[in-house]
Amino acid sequence: MAFGASSIRIERSFVLFQPVTSTSTLATRTDPSGARAAQKGQQTRASILDAALSLASQKGLEGLSIGTLAEITGMSKSGVFAHFGSREELQMSVIREYHTRFEEEVFFPSLREARGLPRLEAMFRRWLARVSVEIDSGCIYISGAVEFDDRPGPVRDALVSMVRTWHVGLERAITMAREEGHLRADTDARQMLFELHGLVLALHHDARFLRTPGALQRAEQAFLNVLARYRRMSS
Secondary structure, X not given: OOOOOOHHHHHHHHOOOOOOOOHHHHHHOOOHHHHHHHHHHHHHHHHHHHHHHHHHHHHOHHHOOHHHHHHHHOOOHXXXXXXHOXXXXXXXXXXXXXXXXXXXXXXXXXXXXXXXXXXXXXXXHHHHHHHHHOOOOOOHHHHHHHHHOOOOOHHHHHHHHHHHHHHHHHHHHHHHHHHOOOEOOOOOHHHHHHHHHXXXXXXXXXXXXXXXXXXXXXXXXXXXXXXXXXXOOOO
Protein backbone atom coordinates (compact mmCIF):
# COMPACT_ATOMS: atom_id res chain seq x y z
CA MET A 1 0.00 0.00 0.00
CA ALA A 2 1.62 3.26 -1.15
CA PHE A 3 2.09 5.72 1.66
CA GLY A 4 3.45 9.02 0.46
CA ALA A 5 0.36 10.99 1.56
CA SER A 6 0.24 13.48 4.41
CA SER A 7 -1.18 12.81 7.85
CA ILE A 8 -4.30 14.73 6.78
CA ARG A 9 -5.01 12.08 4.20
CA ILE A 10 -4.50 9.36 6.82
CA GLU A 11 -6.81 11.19 9.20
CA ARG A 12 -9.57 11.41 6.62
CA SER A 13 -9.22 7.77 5.67
CA PHE A 14 -9.63 6.71 9.28
CA VAL A 15 -12.99 8.43 9.81
CA LEU A 16 -15.60 5.72 9.36
CA PHE A 17 -18.83 7.59 9.97
CA GLN A 18 -19.23 10.96 8.25
CA PRO A 19 -21.65 13.51 9.72
CA VAL A 20 -24.72 14.23 7.62
CA THR A 21 -26.38 17.63 7.44
CA SER A 22 -30.14 17.11 7.36
CA THR A 23 -32.87 19.47 6.20
CA SER A 24 -34.07 19.83 9.79
CA THR A 25 -30.58 20.99 10.78
CA LEU A 26 -30.64 23.61 8.03
CA ALA A 27 -34.04 24.79 9.21
CA THR A 28 -32.77 25.52 12.73
CA ARG A 29 -30.36 28.08 11.33
CA THR A 30 -33.26 30.46 10.66
CA ASP A 31 -35.47 29.39 13.59
CA PRO A 32 -34.00 30.13 17.06
CA SER A 33 -36.71 28.16 18.89
CA GLY A 34 -36.13 25.23 16.55
CA ALA A 35 -32.39 25.50 17.21
CA ARG A 36 -32.94 25.35 20.97
CA ALA A 37 -35.21 22.33 20.60
CA ALA A 38 -32.68 20.62 18.35
CA GLN A 39 -29.88 21.34 20.81
CA LYS A 40 -31.91 19.94 23.68
CA GLY A 41 -32.69 16.86 21.61
CA GLN A 42 -29.02 16.39 20.81
CA GLN A 43 -28.09 16.72 24.48
CA THR A 44 -30.71 14.17 25.47
CA ARG A 45 -29.55 11.77 22.78
CA ALA A 46 -25.94 12.23 23.89
CA SER A 47 -26.93 11.40 27.48
CA ILE A 48 -28.73 8.26 26.34
CA LEU A 49 -25.74 7.25 24.21
CA ASP A 50 -23.37 7.76 27.12
CA ALA A 51 -25.49 5.46 29.27
CA ALA A 52 -25.83 2.96 26.42
CA LEU A 53 -22.08 2.87 25.83
CA SER A 54 -21.44 2.22 29.50
CA LEU A 55 -24.05 -0.55 29.53
CA ALA A 56 -22.73 -2.14 26.33
CA SER A 57 -19.17 -2.10 27.69
CA GLN A 58 -20.32 -4.13 30.69
CA LYS A 59 -23.02 -6.36 29.19
CA GLY A 60 -22.21 -6.33 25.48
CA LEU A 61 -24.21 -4.93 22.59
CA GLU A 62 -26.78 -7.68 23.07
CA GLY A 63 -27.30 -6.41 26.60
CA LEU A 64 -28.74 -3.16 25.26
CA SER A 65 -32.47 -2.60 25.39
CA ILE A 66 -34.78 0.38 25.15
CA GLY A 67 -36.40 -0.58 28.46
CA THR A 68 -33.15 -0.85 30.40
CA LEU A 69 -31.93 2.49 29.09
CA ALA A 70 -35.24 4.09 30.01
CA GLU A 71 -34.72 2.91 33.59
CA ILE A 72 -31.11 4.09 33.72
CA THR A 73 -31.83 7.53 32.26
CA GLY A 74 -35.16 8.06 34.02
CA MET A 75 -36.94 8.46 30.70
CA SER A 76 -39.97 6.74 29.26
CA LYS A 77 -39.50 3.90 26.79
CA SER A 78 -41.22 5.99 24.13
CA GLY A 79 -38.82 8.84 24.85
CA VAL A 80 -35.77 6.65 24.33
CA PHE A 81 -37.35 4.97 21.30
CA ALA A 82 -37.98 8.36 19.68
CA HIS A 83 -34.23 9.01 19.52
CA PHE A 84 -33.29 5.67 17.93
CA GLY A 85 -36.36 3.95 16.51
CA SER A 86 -35.15 0.41 17.06
CA ARG A 87 -32.80 -1.69 19.14
CA GLU A 88 -30.60 -2.28 16.10
CA GLU A 89 -30.24 1.46 15.47
CA LEU A 90 -29.37 1.88 19.15
CA GLN A 91 -26.61 -0.72 18.78
CA MET A 92 -25.34 0.98 15.62
CA SER A 93 -25.29 4.35 17.36
CA VAL A 94 -23.27 2.91 20.23
CA ILE A 95 -20.76 1.49 17.74
CA ARG A 96 -20.42 4.91 16.08
CA GLU A 97 -19.92 6.60 19.44
CA TYR A 98 -17.31 4.07 20.51
CA HIS A 99 -15.47 4.56 17.23
CA THR A 100 -15.50 8.35 17.65
CA ARG A 101 -14.06 8.11 21.16
CA PHE A 102 -11.40 5.67 19.99
CA GLU A 103 -10.38 8.13 17.30
CA GLU A 104 -10.18 11.00 19.76
CA GLU A 105 -8.21 9.09 22.40
CA VAL A 106 -5.92 6.91 20.29
CA PHE A 107 -5.65 7.79 16.63
CA PHE A 108 -5.78 11.55 16.20
CA PRO A 109 -3.41 12.43 19.08
CA SER A 110 -0.87 9.98 17.64
CA LEU A 111 -0.82 11.89 14.35
CA ARG A 112 0.93 14.74 16.13
CA GLU A 113 4.00 12.54 16.49
CA ALA A 114 6.72 12.44 13.85
CA ARG A 115 6.25 10.13 10.88
CA GLY A 116 7.63 6.65 11.31
CA LEU A 117 8.44 4.85 14.52
CA PRO A 118 7.46 7.70 16.92
CA ARG A 119 3.94 7.70 15.47
CA LEU A 120 3.67 3.92 15.45
CA GLU A 121 4.80 3.70 19.07
CA ALA A 122 2.32 6.41 20.07
CA MET A 123 -0.55 4.60 18.35
CA PHE A 124 0.20 1.28 20.00
CA ARG A 125 0.89 2.67 23.46
CA ARG A 126 -2.30 4.73 23.40
CA TRP A 127 -4.12 1.59 22.34
CA LEU A 128 -2.63 -0.31 25.26
CA ALA A 129 -3.56 2.51 27.62
CA ARG A 130 -7.17 2.41 26.44
CA VAL A 131 -7.39 -1.36 26.77
CA SER A 132 -5.92 -1.18 30.28
CA VAL A 133 -8.71 1.22 31.27
CA GLU A 134 -11.30 -1.07 29.68
CA ILE A 135 -10.17 -4.14 31.61
CA ASP A 136 -12.88 -3.59 34.22
CA SER A 137 -15.57 -2.29 31.86
CA GLY A 138 -14.92 -4.30 28.69
CA CYS A 139 -13.89 -3.52 25.11
CA ILE A 140 -16.61 -3.30 22.46
CA TYR A 141 -14.07 -4.21 19.77
CA ILE A 142 -13.43 -7.54 21.48
CA SER A 143 -16.80 -8.33 23.06
CA GLY A 144 -18.56 -7.35 19.82
CA ALA A 145 -16.41 -9.79 17.86
CA VAL A 146 -17.47 -12.59 20.20
CA GLU A 147 -21.16 -11.65 20.03
CA PHE A 148 -21.41 -11.11 16.27
CA ASP A 149 -18.65 -13.25 14.73
CA ASP A 150 -21.22 -15.60 13.14
CA ARG A 151 -24.22 -13.28 12.96
CA PRO A 152 -24.44 -11.46 9.63
CA GLY A 153 -26.20 -8.11 9.50
CA PRO A 154 -25.63 -4.36 9.79
CA VAL A 155 -24.37 -4.49 13.39
CA ARG A 156 -21.69 -7.02 12.51
CA ASP A 157 -20.83 -5.06 9.35
CA ALA A 158 -20.34 -1.88 11.39
CA LEU A 159 -18.10 -3.65 13.89
CA VAL A 160 -16.01 -5.22 11.13
CA SER A 161 -15.62 -1.86 9.38
CA MET A 162 -14.61 -0.20 12.64
CA VAL A 163 -11.88 -2.73 13.42
CA ARG A 164 -10.63 -2.87 9.84
CA THR A 165 -10.42 0.91 9.66
CA TRP A 166 -8.19 0.93 12.74
CA HIS A 167 -6.09 -1.87 11.25
CA VAL A 168 -5.63 0.14 8.05
CA GLY A 169 -4.41 3.13 10.06
CA LEU A 170 -1.99 0.99 12.08
CA GLU A 171 -0.73 -0.85 9.00
CA ARG A 172 -0.04 2.47 7.28
CA ALA A 173 1.90 3.65 10.31
CA ILE A 174 4.03 0.49 10.11
CA THR A 175 4.57 1.05 6.39
CA MET A 176 5.63 4.64 7.04
CA ALA A 177 8.09 3.51 9.70
CA ARG A 178 9.60 1.12 7.16
CA GLU A 179 9.80 3.82 4.49
CA GLU A 180 11.40 6.23 6.96
CA GLY A 181 14.11 3.65 7.55
CA HIS A 182 13.11 2.98 11.15
CA LEU A 183 12.13 -0.62 10.44
CA ARG A 184 13.90 -3.19 8.29
CA ALA A 185 13.30 -2.92 4.55
CA ASP A 186 11.87 -6.45 4.50
CA THR A 187 9.31 -5.72 7.22
CA ASP A 188 5.94 -7.28 6.38
CA ALA A 189 3.48 -4.64 7.60
CA ARG A 190 0.54 -7.05 7.77
CA GLN A 191 2.55 -9.60 9.73
CA MET A 192 3.66 -6.97 12.22
CA LEU A 193 0.07 -5.71 12.49
CA PHE A 194 -1.08 -9.27 13.23
CA GLU A 195 1.47 -9.59 16.01
CA LEU A 196 0.58 -6.24 17.58
CA HIS A 197 -3.13 -7.04 17.51
CA GLY A 198 -2.36 -10.40 19.08
CA LEU A 199 -0.61 -8.64 21.97
CA VAL A 200 -3.69 -6.56 22.68
CA LEU A 201 -5.96 -9.61 22.60
CA ALA A 202 -3.60 -11.45 24.94
CA LEU A 203 -3.55 -8.49 27.33
CA HIS A 204 -7.33 -8.29 27.41
CA HIS A 205 -7.67 -12.05 27.96
CA ASP A 206 -5.06 -12.32 30.70
CA ALA A 207 -5.99 -9.11 32.51
CA ARG A 208 -9.79 -9.35 32.26
CA PHE A 209 -10.47 -13.10 32.22
CA LEU A 210 -7.52 -14.62 34.08
CA ARG A 211 -6.79 -11.53 36.23
CA THR A 212 -3.09 -12.22 35.76
CA PRO A 213 -0.94 -9.76 37.73
CA GLY A 214 1.48 -7.73 35.61
CA ALA A 215 -0.32 -8.44 32.32
CA LEU A 216 0.04 -4.83 31.15
CA GLN A 217 3.77 -4.83 31.83
CA ARG A 218 4.13 -8.08 29.90
CA ALA A 219 2.25 -6.56 26.95
CA GLU A 220 4.58 -3.56 26.98
CA GLN A 221 7.62 -5.83 27.07
CA ALA A 222 6.20 -7.93 24.25
CA PHE A 223 5.81 -4.76 22.19
CA LEU A 224 9.48 -3.92 22.78
CA ASN A 225 10.39 -7.45 21.72
CA VAL A 226 8.44 -7.08 18.47
CA LEU A 227 10.10 -3.73 17.76
CA ALA A 228 13.53 -5.23 18.41
CA ARG A 229 12.94 -7.88 15.76
CA TYR A 230 11.71 -5.42 13.14
CA ARG A 231 13.87 -2.42 13.93
CA ARG A 232 16.54 -1.54 11.42
CA MET A 233 19.99 -1.90 12.89
CA SER A 234 22.14 1.23 12.50
CA SER A 235 25.37 0.74 10.59
